[in-house]
Amino acid sequence: MHIAMIGCGQLARMMALEGWHLGMTFSFLAESGENRSCVEGLGDIVELTPALSGRKLFEALGEPEVVTVEREHVDVAMLRDLASFCQVTPNPDAIEICQHRGREKNFVNALGVPTAPYRLINSAESLKAAIEALGLPVIVKSCEEGYDGRGQWKIDNTQELDALLLENTMEGDFIVEGFVAFEKEASIVAMRSSKGECAFYPLAENEHRNGILISSIAPAELPSPSLSAEARKIAQSIIEKMDYVGVLSIEFFVMHDQLLVNELAPRVHNSGHWTQAAGICSQFENHLRSIAGITLGATEPTTHAGMVNVLGQKLNTNWLVDSNVQLHDYNKTPRPNRKVGHLNVWSSDRQKLVNQIHELKCAIYGDE
Amino acid sequence: MHIAMIGCGQLARMMALEGWHLGMTFSFLAESGENRSCVEGLGDIVELTPALSGRKLFEALGEPEVVTVEREHVDVAMLRDLASFCQVTPNPDAIEICQHRGREKNFVNALGVPTAPYRLINSAESLKAAIEALGLPVIVKSCEEGYDGRGQWKIDNTQELDALLLENTMEGDFIVEGFVAFEKEASIVAMRSSKGECAFYPLAENEHRNGILISSIAPAELPSPSLSAEARKIAQSIIEKMDYVGVLSIEFFVMHDQLLVNELAPRVHNSGHWTQAAGICSQFENHLRSIAGITLGATEPTTHAGMVNVLGQKLNTNWLVDSNVQLHDYNKTPRPNRKVGHLNVWSSDRQKLVNQIHELKCAIYGDE
Numbered sequence: 001m002h003i004a005m006i007g008c009g010q011l012a013r014m015m016a017l018e019g020w021h022l023g024m025t026f027s028f029l030a031e032s033g034e035n036r037s038c039v040e041g042l043g044d045i046v047e048l049t050p051a052l053s054g055r056k057l058f059e060a061l062g063e064p065e066v067v068t069v070e071r072e073h074v075d076v077a078m079l080r081d082l083a084s085f086c087q088v089t090p091n092p093d094a095i096e097i098c099q100h101r102g103r104e105k106n107f108v109n110a111l112g113v114p115t116a117p118y119r120l121i122n123s124a125e126s127l128k129a130a131i132e133a134l135g136l137p138v139i140v141k142s143c144e145e146g147y148d149g150r151g152q153w154k155i156d157n158t159q160e161l162d163a164l165l166l167e168n169t170m171e172g173d174f175i176v177e178g179f180v181a182f183e184k185e186a187s188i189v190a191m192r193s194s195k196g197e198c199a200f201y202p203l204a205e206n207e208h209r210n211g212i213l214i215s216s217i218a219p220a221e222l223p224s225p226s227l228s229a230e231a232r233k234i235a236q237s238i239i240e241k242m243d244y245v246g247v248l249s250i251e252f253f254v255m256h257d258q259l260l261v262n263e264l265a266p267r268v269h270n271s272g273h274w275t276q277a278a279g280i281c282s283q284f285e286n287h288l289r290s291i292a293g294i295t296l297g298a299t300e301p302t303t304h305a306g307m308v309n310v311l312g313q314k315l316n317t318n319w320l321v322d323s324n325v326q327l328h329d330y331n332k333t334p335r336p337n338r339k340v341g342h343l344n345v346w347s348s349d350r351q352k353l354v355n356q357i358h359e360l361k362c363a364i365y366g367d368e
Numbered sequence: 369m370h371i372a373m374i375g376c377g378q379l380a381r382m383m384a385l386e387g388w389h390l391g392m393t394f395s396f397l398a399e400s401g402e403n404r405s406c407v408e409g410l411g412d413i414v415e416l417t418p419a420l421s422g423r424k425l426f427e428a429l430g431e432p433e434v435v436t437v438e439r440e441h442v443d444v445a446m447l448r449d450l451a452s453f454c455q456v457t458p459n460p461d462a463i464e465i466c467q468h469r470g471r472e473k474n475f476v477n478a479l480g481v482p483t484a485p486y487r488l489i490n491s492a493e494s495l496k497a498a499i500e501a502l503g504l505p506v507i508v509k510s511c512e513e514g515y516d517g518r519g520q521w522k523i524d525n526t527q528e529l530d531a532l533l534l535e536n537t538m539e540g541d542f543i544v545e546g547f548v549a550f551e552k553e554a555s556i557v558a559m560r561s562s563k564g565e566c567a568f569y570p571l572a573e574n575e576h577r578n579g580i581l582i583s584s585i586a587p588a589e590l591p592s593p594s595l596s597a598e599a600r601k602i603a604q605s606i607i608e609k610m611d612y613v614g615v616l617s618i619e620f621f622v623m624h625d626q627l628l629v630n631e632l633a634p635r636v637h638n639s640g641h642w643t644q645a646a647g648i649c650s651q652f653e654n655h656l657r658s659i660a661g662i663t664l665g666a667t668e669p670t671t672h673a674g675m676v677n678v679l680g681q682k683l684n685t686n687w688l689v690d691s692n693v694q695l696h697d698y699n700k701t702p703r704p705n706r707k708v709g710h711l712n713v714w715s716s717d718r719q720k721l722v723n724q725i726h727e728l729k730c731a732i733y734g735d736e
Contacts, residue, residue, distance in 0.1 A: 017388055023683060023697030023709070041409060199691075279647020279671060279714070281694065289688075298691040302670060302716065303647060315391060320657075323567075323666040326649065329391030341391070346647070348670065 001292055004029060004061035006079075007070035008045060010330035010339065011268050011284075013038040014276075015070065018284040024292070027062045037331045053078065058085040066291050068246060072098045072266050089194070089291045090266045094242040098266045101143040101175045108261045111241055113234050115261045116253065117178035124170050131161065134178035140164065143173035152211060154179075180260060182253035186220045189272035189283050190235035191247045194293040198239065200232045201283065201299045204271050206251075212337060215357050216271045217306040218278070221350075224257045231259055238264070247272075247287040270309065270339070277326055277344035278305035304353045305346040308360045312336045319343055319363055322356065369660050372397060372429035374447075375438035376413060378698035378707065379636050379652075381406040382644075383438065386653040392660070395430045405699045421446065426453040434659050436614060440466045440634050457562070457659045458634045462610040466634045469511040469543045476629045479609055481602050483629050484621065485546035492538050499529065502546035508532065511541035520579060522547075548628060550621035554588045557640035557651050558603035559615045562661040566607065568600045569651065569667045572639045574619075580705060583725050584639045585674040586646070589718075592625045599627055606632070615640075615655040638677065638707070645694055645712035646673035672721045673714040676728045680704045687711060687731055690724065 003019065004027045005012045016026045016039060026043030030036055036045050046052070046060045057078070061067070067079065067088045072095055079092040097107050102120040109115060119130035120143070131138055136158075142151035155161050164170075186203045205220035206213055222228060231252065239248050249269030251262040272283040281289070281297020289296055313334050320327055325345050332340045343360055347353040371387065372395045373380045384394045384407060394411030398404055404413050414420070414428045425446070429435070434455045435447065440463055447460040465475050470488040477483060487498035488511070499506055504526075510519035523529050554571045573588035574581055590596060599620065607616050617637030621628040640651040649657070649665020657664055681702050688695055688711075697709045711728055715721040 017385055020385055021694070021696045022685070023695070023699065041411070043409070277647075279645075281691065285694075292685065294685045295688050295693075296691055297688075297694065317390070317660065317662045320663050320665075323649065323664055325663075326389070326653075326665065327391070328389045331391065 001025075001066065002027070002062055002064045003288070003291070004064035004067045005039075005043075005070055006067065006074045008034050008036045008039045009070055010038050010328075010332070011070035013042065013330060014273075014282075014328065015268065015284045015287060016042040018282060019288050022285070022288060022292070022294075024288060025062075027064065029057075029061060035332070037333070040331070048078075054081050055085060058082055068287070068291055069095065070267055087194075087291070089245040090248070091243060091245070094244050094248075095266045097242070098264045099144060100173065101141055101263075102173060104264055105175065105261075107241075108238065108264070111237050113237065113261055114258065116180045119176045121170065121174050121176055122172060124165050127165075127170050127174070127176060128161075130176040131155070134176060137179040139177045139179065141175050141177065143175055150211070180253050180255065182255055182260070183223055184220070184254045185251065185262070186222075186231070186254050186259075187216075187249055187251045187269060187271040188231045188235050189247055189249050189269055189275070190232070190239055191283075191286050191290045191296060192239045192244050193290040193296055194245045197296050198236055199286070199296040199299045200235055201272060201275055201280075202301070203228055203231050203252075204274060205254075206271050210337075212311065212339075213270045213309055214311075215306060215308045215361065216274055217304065217350075217353065217357065218274050218301065219304070220254070222254065227254065227257075227259055234259065234261065246290045247283055270342075271307075273328070273342050274305040274307040274344055274346075275299075275301075276328065277307075277346050278303055279346075301346075303346045303348050304350045305344065306353055306357045308343045308345070308357055308364065309339055310341045310343065310364055312338055313340070313364070315341045319360060324356075325360070369393075369434065370395070370430055370432045371656070371659070372432035372435045373407075373411075373438055374435065374442045376402055376404045376407045377438055378406050378696075378700070379438035381410065381698060382641075382650075382696065383636065383652045383655060384410040386650060387656050390653070390656060390660070390662075392656060393430075395432065397425075397429065403700070405701070408699070416446075422449050423453060426450060436655070436659055437463065438635055455562075455659070457613040458616070459611060459613070462612050462616075463634045465610070466632045467512060468541065469509055469631075470541060471511075472632055473543065473629075475609075476606065476632070479605050481605065481629055482626065484548045487544045489538065489542050489544055490540060492533050495533075495538050495542070495544060496529075498544040499523070502544060505547040507545045507547065509543050509545065511543055518579070548621055548623065550623055550628070551591055552588070552622045553619065553630070554590075554599070554622050554627075555584075555617055555619045555637060555639040556599045556603050557615055557617050557637055557643070558600070558607055559651075559654050559658045559664060560607045560612050561658040561664055562613050565664050566604055567654070567664040567667045568603055569640060569643055569648075570669070571596060571599050571620075572642060573622075574639050578705075580679065580707075581638045581677055582679075583674060583676045583729065584642055585672065585718075585721065585725065586642050586669065587672070588622070590622065595622065595625075595627055602627065602629065614658045615651055638710075639675075641696070641710050642673040642675040642712055642714075643667075643669075644696065645675075645714045646671055647714075669714075671714045671716050672718045673712065674721055674725045676711045676713070676725055676732065677707055678709045678711065678732055680706055681708070681732070683709045687728060692724075693728070
């Protein structure tokens with residue numbers, strides 16, 4: 001099976017490396033100026049130009065049987081165009097929902113699935129009205145831009161509101177979210193195959209720093225055991241409503257006895273990288289199995305597993321001091337806060353794993 | 369780290385796919401006419417020509433930091449030549465021992481490690497004398513040629529001896545082995561890193577058909593529990609005596625209370641492919657970690673795991689009927705008895721695994 005991937009980052013790289021084992025071949029669509037180092041050598045790289053559309057683009061990509069994505073910010077008109085020639089999965093409607101925080105929240109709420117309280121705004125006045133309604137503190141987020149903490153502002157008091165309004169006219173689509181006192185952040189990687197089979201990895205709990213994921217541990221330790229089934233139920237309702245094929249990731253705020261959906265990602269997810277190391281089928285392989293209609297691979301780890309991201313610095317094999325650590329190098333040049341690789345760790349003893357992840361963060365960031 | 373691999377087969381392919389995760393880059397040396405489909409795209413492929421030797425070959429391979437092999441039948445003079453420019457590992461002396469069944473058996477016996485009784489012969493007369501000494505039945509094997517059952521003859525009676533002598537003058541190096549009534553065949557994948565660390569996967573038990581490996585299950589069920597430690601002891605004595613760096617595989621005949629060494633392979637081994645699926649570090653990654661001096665990855669599976677080879681036919685994703693089956697496709701065109709891929713399976717329940725491997729063999733070969 002020949003698969004075209006929209007995007008040339010580490011997620012595309014890791015999918016391709018798994019896909020090679022399945023006998024799949026790949027091509028990659030790069031936007032003009034997009035760095036290609038992650039996927040160089042793993043398949044043809046095609047640069048998107050205005051002249052390339054429809055059949056020409058399909059042919060340039062090697063006439064793939066399936067087009068899929070490694071990121072949500074993709075031109076959906078282009079995807080709909082490609083859908084005349086081959087399967088495009090996840091479907092462009094699903095991707096479009098996930099491209100806009102407002103559409104996404106409305107979609108989720110319409111299913112009866114709770115989120116933090118929110119208002120959609122597009123001006124200074126509507127921002128003020130939203131704060132009036134929700135109460136401080138709030139988080140303001142650009143609806144269509146920003147990831148890893150960019151395009152987001154926390155407002156604790158009126159001084160911070162004034163400072164934001166001095167910098168930003170708030171024209172455009174923004175979402176204002178009421179602050180929720182969550183116990184932890186967790187995420188689920190769910191999938192549905194083209195044959196309708198669904199599967200779910202256990203919830204992972206995530207630590208962020210400055211809005212960027214630093215580490216994950218799975219399965220998550222939950223304040224209430226019912227939340228695990230709740231996460232699957234929510235994920236199932238979303239993927240079925242979206243008629244989704246492939247891997248979909250959902251970030252949650254974990255409240256004492258409830259999950260609030262924070263964000264959807266129509267793709268494999270950084271918080272699912274631990275699935276490469278838990279003796280199961282990884283999220284990367286399962287995304288490919290989903291879209292190829294192959295029976296989904298095992299998602300229930302028999303061990304605890306975790307991941308530590310490496311941001312902004314050269315990778316160092318000296319971090320692999322223990323036999324249960326594995327390195328994934330993205331072939332990227334380090335820049336501040338850039339994700340250049342990750343370490344996966346696993347153990348039958350959760351506390352040992354927690355300690356080891358702590359030690360790895362100390363070794364990498366020297367700050368704990 | 370840039371690594372040059374001698375050979376372009378599936379073992380090179382699987383090492384490279386694991387090495388990409390570690391940030392390694394690869395080049396591959398192809399003999400004239402050698403099929404390259406397994407490694408196409410995974411690094412530069414250099415064709416060996418008479419003009420390419422010494423520094424020129426080193427440069428053509430991209431000035432690797434390490435040269436390693438995916439097969440034992442390699443020109444050791446060429447390896448010694450390359451050793452002036454970079455690390456060559458496993459070392460050429462070790463590879464040379466493994467290239468010749470006579471040298472190999474003598475080496476093993478000199479360590480006090482038992483093998484089947486044998487005689488080295490190079491003529492019809494010496495063959496007859498060997499049979500006289502060992503008694504029928506015997507196995508006659510070419511010392512330097514043949515694998516997967518080729519270049520081997522079992523002789524049960526004088527008629528079969530006469531038939532062989534009609535076909536073959538027995539000029540050249542042959543080994544005659546007395547037949548041993550082994551209970552099963554098993555193998556160990558051992559490794560030693562450039563820093564001296566040693567590690568061992570558990571023994572796998574192997575089923576052959578017509579001399580070709582069909583399936584493996586690990587850990588092996590052994591007639592005596594001490595054989596597991598015995599296998600490690602033998603492996604350790606061999607890798608230390610050889611001053612070996614990398615993965616070394618040893619095939620054994622399992623007797624009731626003893627192991628006899630059947631064959632050494634200075635490389636990753638087909639009977640170790642299950643290590644890709646047992647939630648540990650695979651033999652492919654561990655070979656690379658060994659030669660790069662990285663702490664060796666975990667070798668103790670917490671589950672039972674097995675492998676079924678796919679020979680001589682197109683791969684079919686319909687074999688992945690269960691979520692605990694993974695496919696490894698070598699990108700080869702099927703030809704009779706050609707290894708084109710394998711399936712890995714794992715389970716916490718050994719009997720379930722045994723049944724599943726049986727079912728997979730039925731699905732693939734339809735003969736059980």
